[in-house]
Amino acid sequence: MYRYQYNVAAQSLLFSLFLLMLQLVIVEPFSSLPSTKTRKLWIHNPLSSTKATTVIDDDVDTLVGPANWVPGAFAEHARQLQTKDQPKQSSRALESMLKTSGSDMTISSFFQTTWQKSPALFRKNSGTEETITVKQQQQDADGVWSKDKMQSQPYEELIRQGWYVLTDLLEQPAVDMGSDRDGDGQPAVAILNGNVQHPREWMPFYGTTSLYAPYVNGSSLNQPHADWKSPWLAAFCEDLQQTFPYVYANTYLTPPQSKAMNLHADDREVFVVQLVGSKEWEVMKEVPVAFPYSHEQFGKDDLEIPSNVINGGASITCTLKAGDVLYIPRGHCHHAKCTDDLSFHVTIAVPTFDWSLAGMIHATSQSILANVEDNRKGILPIEALDDTEPNKVLQRQIDNAIELLRENITPEHILNNLQTRLEPHQRRGKRHYEKQFERARATTAEMWLPVGPLAARHVSMSTKVRYSTYEEREQLEESRKLPPGMLHVRNELKDDVSSILSRLQSDEKLEVKVSELKSLLPSSASAVWCDLALLGFVKQAVEAGALSVAD
Numbered sequence: 030m031y032r033y034q035y036n037v038a039a040q041s042l043l044f045s046l047f048l049l050m051l052q053l054v055i056v057e058p059f060s061s062l063p064s065t066k067t068r069k070l071w072i073h074n075p076l077s078s079t080k081a082t083t084v085i086d087d088d089v090d091t092l093v094g095p096a097n098w099v100p101g102a103f104a105e106h107a108r109q110l111q112t113k114d115q116p117k118q119s120s121r122a123l124e125s126m127l128k129t130s131g132s133d134m135t136i137s138s139f140f141q142t143t144w145q146k147s148p149a150l151f152r153k154n155s156g157t158e159e160t161i162t163v164k165q166q167q168q169d170a171d172g173v174w175s176k177d178k179m180q181s182q183p184y185e186e187l188i189r190q191g192w193y194v195l196t197d198l199l200e201q202p203a204v205d206m207g208s209d210r211d212g213d214g215q216p217a218v219a220i221l222n223g224n225v226q227h228p229r230e231w232m233p234f235y236g237t238t239s240l241y242a243p244y245v246n247g248s249s250l251n252q253p254h255a256d257w258k259s260p261w262l263a264a265f266c267e268d269l270q271q272t273f274p275y276v277y278a279n280t281y282l283t284p285p286q287s288k289a290m291n292l293h294a295d296d297r298e299v300f301v302v303q304l305v306g307s308k309e310w311e312v313m314k315e316v317p318v319a320f321p322y323s324h325e326q327f328g329k330d331d332l333e334i335p336s337n338v339i340n341g342g343a344s345i346t347c348t349l350k351a352g353d354v355l356y357i358p359r360g361h362c363h364h365a366k367c368t369d370d371l372s373f374h375v376t377i378a379v380p381t382f383d384w385s386l387a388g389m390i391h392a393t394s395q396s397i398l399a400n401v402e403d404n405r406k407g408i409l410p411i412e413a414l415d416d417t418e419p420n421k422v423l424q425r426q427i428d429n430a431i432e433l434l435r436e437n438i439t440p441e442h443i444l445n446n447l448q449t450r451l452e453p454h455q456r457r458g459k460r461h462y463e464k465q466f467e468r469a470r471a472t473t474a475e476m477w478l479p480v481g482p483l484a485a486r487h488v489s490m491s492t493k494v495r496y497s498t499y500e501e502r503e504q505l506e507e508s509r510k511l512p513p514g515m516l517h518v519r520n521e522l523k524d525d526v527s528s529i530l531s532r533l534q535s536d537e538k539l540e541v542k543v544s545e546l547k548s549l550l551p552s553s554a555s556a557v558w559c560d561l562a563l564l565g566f567v568k569q570a571v572e573a574g575a576l577s578v579a580d
Contacts, residue, residue, distance in 0.1 A: 120272040122265055125184035126300065126354045127151060136272060145298065145320070145358050145381070148312045148345050153188075153352030161351035163305060163371075163560050166192040167490055167544075174469035179264035184302075187265050188352045191304035194261045195373045195561070198280060199250075200486050201258055202238035203228040215253040219243035220289050235517055237572060239485065241565035244282060247519035249289035255280040255375065257461040260469035262375060267462055269377065274384070274447075275454050279376045283308065284519075285557045288366035292339070293328025296321050298379040299357050303349040306559075308372035310349055313362040315341035321360045322382050328362060338362050349374065371559040384447050390438065393446050397437050398430055479579070480505045485572040490544040490560060494567055496533040497577035505574045516569050518562075521555040526566060528554075530575060540579040543567050 119136050127134045128151075134143075143149050153161070172193030178186040187194065203217050217240055219226045226243070235242035244250055256262040256278040269276045283289050294317060301310070315338040317327040327334050349355055349372075357363055359381055365372075382388070398404045403426060411419045478484055480501045488494070518526050532549045533539055541549065543564055550558075570576040 118271050120269045121181075122183040122187075122268045123272050125182070126302070143356065148358060148361055148363075149356045150345055150347050151354040151356070153350070160307070161188065161191075163192060166190075166305065166351070167560075172197070174260050176260075176264065176466065176469075179261060180268070183265050183268040187261050187302070188304065190261055191351055191373070194259055195280075195282065195305055196489070196564070197261075198252060198255060198259055199240045199244070199282075199565075201240070203232065203240050217250050217252040219248035219250055221246070221248040223291075237482070237569070239482070239568060239572060241568045242517055244284060245519070245522075245562055245565040245569060246517040247284055247287065249284065249287060250280075250282040251289065252280045252282075254278070254461075256458070256465075258465070260465040263462040263465040265375075266377070266458070270455075273379050275451055275458070276377055276379050277458070279378060281372070281374055281376065282561075283365075283367045283372045284562065285367050285369050285371055285559055288364070290364060291328060292334050292362050292364040294318075294321060294326050294360050294362045295357070295378075296323045296326050296359060296380075296382045298359050298381050300377040300379075301349065301355040301357065301374055302377065303351050303353045303355075303372070303374045305351060305373035305561075306367070306371040307348055307350045308365045308367055308370075308374065310345065310347050310355060310365045311343045311363065312345040312355075312357055313338050313341060314344045315362075316360050317362065319360055320382070320385065322388075325360075334362060369556060371561050373561075383450065386443075389443050389447055392450075393438055393442055394434055396446070397434060401430075401433065404430060478504055478508065479577040480571055480574045481508065482572050484578045485568040488543065488564070488568050488571055488578060490564060491542060492567075493540045493542050493579040494533075494546075494571065494576045495540045495579050496530070496537055497574055498537070501577050502574045516566070516573060516575065518566060519557070521557050522562065522566070525550050525554050525558065529566075530570070533576065 123136055123139075127136065127139050132151075166189070170190045170193055172190065175186070198217075216228045218228075219231050221243070226248070228238070231243050231248075232238055235246075240250055252258065254277055256266040259278075262278045262280075266276050266278055281289055292313070315335075317335050317338055318325045321327070324330075326332065327338070344361075345355070347353075347355070407413075408423060408426075411423070478501065480497050516526065528551060529546055529549050533541070544560070546563060546567070547554070547558065567576060571578060
């Protein structure tokens with residue numbers, strides 16, 4: 030635990046300053062603003078000598094004002110704060126997520142009773158044993174992108190296409206674009222036995238950029254900002270931003286009988302949406318720090334979970350299946366593991382730590398006080414103050430600073446700073462979303478060999494494969510850009526893989542669908558086989574040239 034030690038007088042001064050700043054927000058409530066149909070929002074930038082006027086028109090969904098003001102969700106939130114109006118359009122995805130349990134919970138009741146208060150479970154098939162299986166997702170969906178469906182039924186279409194959302198993400202090369210501000214976000218990381226591996230660490234080992242390779246070898250995969258890599262997740266997050274100012278999506282893929290992360294807390298609100306398979310979850314009752322900031326995430330960065338959290342029991346213990354949703358408030362410790370099924374879920378993150386009142390008052394105060402030259406000077410050593418009574422000089426400066434804050438910190442100022450903070454995220458997200466929508470609309474007619482990386486990308490569960498010919502392997506070697514890779518699979522699967530390859534090699538005319546390859550396995554085959562492990566193995570084998578896509 031961190032221990033903060035302050036001089037008693039300084040601590041008292043800081044506490045008094047906080048109370049005064051809090052009063053600045055209370056003394057001028059939003060309800061005191063004009064109630065006319067068109068309202069003016071005066072936004073003052075302390076670093077500028079001009080005052081900008083922004084007009085809010087109740088009949089439109091955007092703010093009419095400065096060119097750098099972001100329309101849409103933030104404008105709607107600003108309007109609600111000033112007029113107490115309900116949003117004219119709410120997230121369809123959130124409405125569906127909250128109704129999966131068969132309850133009558135609305136978005137409004139969720140915010141009143143659950144949001145930032147307690148974890149909640151929303152089941153798709155409450156009270157039944159029915160679940161959406163991988164086979165059903167493969168048969169019921171076709172992997173074809175439809176923006177109309179994602180706009181009309183974003184949650185339902187995301188669940189229906191869950192398998193194809195997963196395989197589409199895995200098809201994308203694990204290229205490190207993390208340092209590129211206009212790139213595709215952070216790369217996927219592999220987690221094996223608690224060790225986190227960046228692509229630059231595991232790609233040389235596997236000899237491929239394919240994300241299937243570490244998965245088949247037993248690794249979990251975490252894709253940060255998956256909404257920048259998937260059109261379905263981009264549309265899903267875009268819809269959620271009808272209600273929230275900003276959200277983003279991280280995905281987690283875990284093999285059977287594995288776990289990705291130990292018990293930990295996050296600095297944001299999260300909605301866990303199970304897309305494929307199942308996973309066992311536990312959310313603890315005790316909270317180590319209420320509403321933590323990034324440096325207070327217990328279970329991360331060597332910040333150990335307190336014993337009272339570990340021994341305090343769980344508030345929710347459940348198994349999420351495809352379509353289920355688990356809401357975990359900021360700071361609530363949780364962990365999850367797979368049993369005999371794989372798991373693929375998306376975590377929708379709502380970064381409330383970034384727009385807390387304390388954080389915004391702190392940021393706003395800094396910008397205001399830093400605009401006065403005397404406030405930029407150091408106050409130590411105290412003897413350097415030009416006066417025989419330095420404490421009185423310091424007190425006078427403090428009084429002036431507090432008065433300056435009282436005059437300038439207003440709800441409008443807080444909102445303006447918040448908008449400034451959100452705007453780059455919203456703009457960058459929109460750019461990436463449009464990129465994904467364009468990728469989904471595009472069609473390609475590439476010529477490819479039946480072996481190699483391009484052929485591997487076209488392999489699905491319905492693809493027929495056979496053992497490759499000598500000529501195909503020779504052609505692959507001539508066109509290969511990377512050193513040939515080896516087949517890496519977890520230890521439990523090695524004998525089974527050898528059995529499949531030997532069976533196909535013994536009969537060069539034998540063509541088998543990927544989904545039917547398990548029929549070639551002996552009765553002693555490992556229980557950790559799953560459809561994704563099977564698909565990943567075949568993709569690796571086709572890329573390496575051991576197997577070939579049949580005509």
